[in-house]
Amino acid sequence: MVRYLLRRLVLGLITLWLLATIVFAITNILPTDVGRTILGPFAPPETVAALNERLGTNRPIPVRYADSIVGLVTLNFGDSFVNGQAVLPQVLGAVGRSAKLAALALLITIPLSIAAGLYAARRRDQFADRAIVLAGVTLSSIPEFVTGTILVVVVGVQLKLLPVLATAPENADLPTQIRFLLLPAVAMAIVYFGYIARMTRAGTIDVLQSDYIRTATMKGLTTLQTMRRHVLRNALVPTIAVIAVQIGYLFGGIIAVEKIFNYNGMGATMLYAAQRKDLPMLTAGVIVIGIVYMVATLVADLIIAWMNPRIRLEAER
Amino acid sequence: MDPSASIAAGQGLPPAELPVEAIPSSRAQRASARRERLALLVKRPAFLIGAGVMVFWIVCAVLGARITPYDPFNGFSLGRQPPSAQHLFGTDRIGRDVLSRVMVGSRDVLIVAPLAALLGVFIGTLLGLVMGFYRGIVDDILSRIVEAFLALPVILVALLTLVVLGSSSLVVIFVVGILFAPIVARTVRSAVLSERQLDYVEAARLRGESGPFILAREIFPNVLGPTIVELTVRFGYAIFTVATLSFLGVGLQPPSPDWGLSVSQEYTNMISGIWWPTFFPALAIASTVIAINLIADSLQSVMNE
Numbered sequence: 001m002v003r004y005l006l007r008r009l010v011l012g013l014i015t016l017w018l019l020a021t022i023v024f025a026i027t028n029i030l031p032t033d034v035g036r037t038i039l040g041p042f043a044p045p046e047t048v049a050a051l052n053e054r055l056g057t058n059r060p061i062p063v064r065y066a067d068s069i070v071g072l073v074t075l076n077f078g079d080s081f082v083n084g085q086a087v088l089p090q091v092l093g094a095v096g097r098s099a100k101l102a103a104l105a106l107l108i109t110i111p112l113s114i115a116a117g118l119y120a121a122r123r124r125d126q127f128a129d130r131a132i133v134l135a136g137v138t139l140s141s142i143p144e145f146v147t148g149t150i151l152v153v154v155v156g157v158q159l160k161l162l163p164v165l166a167t168a169p170e171n172a173d174l175p176t177q178i179r180f181l182l183l184p185a186v187a188m189a190i191v192y193f194g195y196i197a198r199m200t201r202a203g204t205i206d207v208l209q210s211d212y213i214r215t216a217t218m219k220g221l222t223t224l225q226t227m228r229r230h231v232l233r234n235a236l237v238p239t240i241a242v243i244a245v246q247i248g249y250l251f252g253g254i255i256a257v258e259k260i261f262n263y264n265g266m267g268a269t270m271l272y273a274a275q276r277k278d279l280p281m282l283t284a285g286v287i288v289i290g291i292v293y294m295v296a297t298l299v300a301d302l303i304i305a306w307m308n309p310r311i312r313l314e315a316e317r
Numbered sequence: 318m319d320p321s322a323s324i325a326a327g328q329g330l331p332p333a334e335l336p337v338e339a340i341p342s343s344r345a346q347r348a349s350a351r352r353e354r355l356a357l358l359v360k361r362p363a364f365l366i367g368a369g370v371m372v373f374w375i376v377c378a379v380l381g382a383r384i385t386p387y388d389p390f391n392g393f394s395l396g397r398q399p400p401s402a403q404h405l406f407g408t409d410r411i412g413r414d415v416l417s418r419v420m421v422g423s424r425d426v427l428i429v430a431p432l433a434a435l436l437g438v439f440i441g442t443l444l445g446l447v448m449g450f451y452r453g454i455v456d457d458i459l460s461r462i463v464e465a466f467l468a469l470p471v472i473l474v475a476l477l478t479l480v481v482l483g484s485s486s487l488v489v490i491f492v493v494g495i496l497f498a499p500i501v502a503r504t505v506r507s508a509v510l511s512e513r514q515l516d517y518v519e520a521a522r523l524r525g526e527s528g529p530f531i532l533a534r535e536i537f538p539n540v541l542g543p544t545i546v547e548l549t550v551r552f553g554y555a556i557f558t559v560a561t562l563s564f565l566g567v568g569l570q571p572p573s574p575d576w577g578l579s580v581s582q583e584y585t586n587m588i589s590g591i592w593w594p595t596f597f598p599a600l601a602i603a604s605t606v607i608a609i610n611l612i613a614d615s616l617q618s619v620m621n622e
Binding site: 011014015016018019021022023026027030031037134137138141142143144145146147149150152153156157158164165248249251252253255256259260270271274275277279282283285286289290293294 | 363461462464465466468469470471472473474476477478480481482553557560561564565566567577580581584587588590592595596599600602603606607609610611614
């Protein structure tokens with residue numbers, strides 16, 4: 001188990017290094033003149049040169065690359081071009097606020113979609129199964145901001161059931177905060193319902209066809225007992241993997257959802273940085289989300305290995 | 318392994334698995350298999366609904382302002398009128414007919430998204446073929462790079478890249494296409510991995526065919542099915558991505574009547590009850606992505622049958 005963990009960690013670090021290299025290439029190699037990119041085509045050349053001097057972007061690319069990798073290792077992503085303060089605390093604060101929204105979305109979508117996937121698998125190829133699969137495919141293909149818009153119009157504006165802005169008043173208690181976050185969370189939950197339900201369904205169907213389930217049924221276990229003791233443990237392996245992947249991707253969709261619902265989290269921070277061409281802020285944001293993704297998939301792999309010794313043994317070989 | 322045995326096994330395969338030139342009748346057989354699949358496809362209601370919706374939007378995109386009730390760009394009347402008999406979908410903040418704008422709003426995204434999907438599938442298929450076939454160090458290195466790309470949400474990296482490069486339709490196509498390539502590469506790679514173990518590849522090798530030739534003429538035709546499914550799926554995601562980027566202000570640019578852009582220009586008025594200029598473009602996006610996914614899903618099940 002320790003060797004497996006170490007192997008995964010090393011691979012994760014290599015991926016992180018490659019990821020930082022990709023981001024460096026986008027921000028430092030694609031634009032031939034970073035100062036010009038930030039100030040636009042009409043700025044006088046002296047101003048551009050002065051900005052490049054101040055940002056250190058007039059140094060040769062290998063020097064800048066070494067600098068950015070040192071920055072990654074020491075967790076120093078530089079200062080914001082806009083407010084001059086270190087970007088990492090600002091990004092982490094924003095990620096924290098978004099995490100509240102993301103957690104609520106996952107809390108809604110995970111139980112519902114696993115239940116729907118199990119139900120569909122038990123009724124394979126019957127009407128309920130087809131309906132769940134079709135609904136999953138359909139709902140997961142709609143962008144979050146579109147679902148959000150439709151929810152705002154129907155639930156917020158027409159029925160007036162829930163607030164249409166996500167930010168609760170200052171010092172609001174938890175139920176009030178949740179009430180304000182409910183609509184955007186549902187908008188995201190709807191998108192991820194399809195992926196998780198389909199994975200659960202596929203995993204369960206696989207397991208239901210296996211010999212050991214037939215044995216369990218023949219030795220007289222009730223359906224509920226078989227499901228709990230034998231099916232779930234194995235069927236949820238692909239589900240856990242897909243949830244981990246979605247936790248990282250959630251932070252892509254959250255940008256648009258936060259814009260629709262005017263919520264001050266990761267999305268708002270990234271969009272503001274994008275408007276002001278605040279490259280250190282954007283860079284730190286992308287890398288932090290990359291780390292979130294990798295930690296989530298690592299944790300998922302460990303859970304899977306712990307749940308299913310066969311996978312663990314195979315990985316160790 | 319005894320070479321003669323594996324060649325014999327190669328001949329035992331259905332003719333469709335062998336090069337087209339070798340057996341003339343295989344072309345006819347392939348064509349008939351294709352007709353059969355098409356017949357299966359048009360029997361599926363999900364496919365018909367999806368295709369119907371897409372035909373509608375393509376007709377709107379091609380005919381544009383010639384079939385809209387009002388001028389979508391300069392037909393100004395009173396702003397912010399709710400839906401009525403004159404303006405079925407109401408008017409937007411500067412008095413343009415929302416229905417007319419929604420009808421022509423399909424044009425830009427239906428050019429940009431398919432091109433982005435095509436680019437992504439093209440690069441991704443090349444990468445996937447090479448990774449799956451050659452394995453070894455090439456595969457290891459490329460796999461790690463693919464993994465690094467997959468760790469990032471497409472929207473976030475696209476946002477960063479478009480900020481750096483500036484937004485234009487061409488840049489959007491390239492950025493989305495390149496960000497889709499690793500996802501496609503992974504799918505194609507696993508399809509190639511299962512193909513390369515089959516006897517016909519061994520047979521081709523024993524015939525002395527070169528690696529690139531085997532890849533292009535033997536393996537590629539056999540992974541074409543998953544590649545086509547991947548193309549339709551990517552097309553759906555390209556619409557998803559381009560619409561989101563336009564909504565975020567870094568995708569298609571004004572004065573395009575693009576749906577995502579319309580939502581971004583009008584959504585702040587939803588709270589004051591002016592929902593129609595946002596709601597109808599949003600529904601248009603939903604109808605398009607659902608239609609493409611219905612088509613992709615039907616294709617996938619027909620291919621698997």
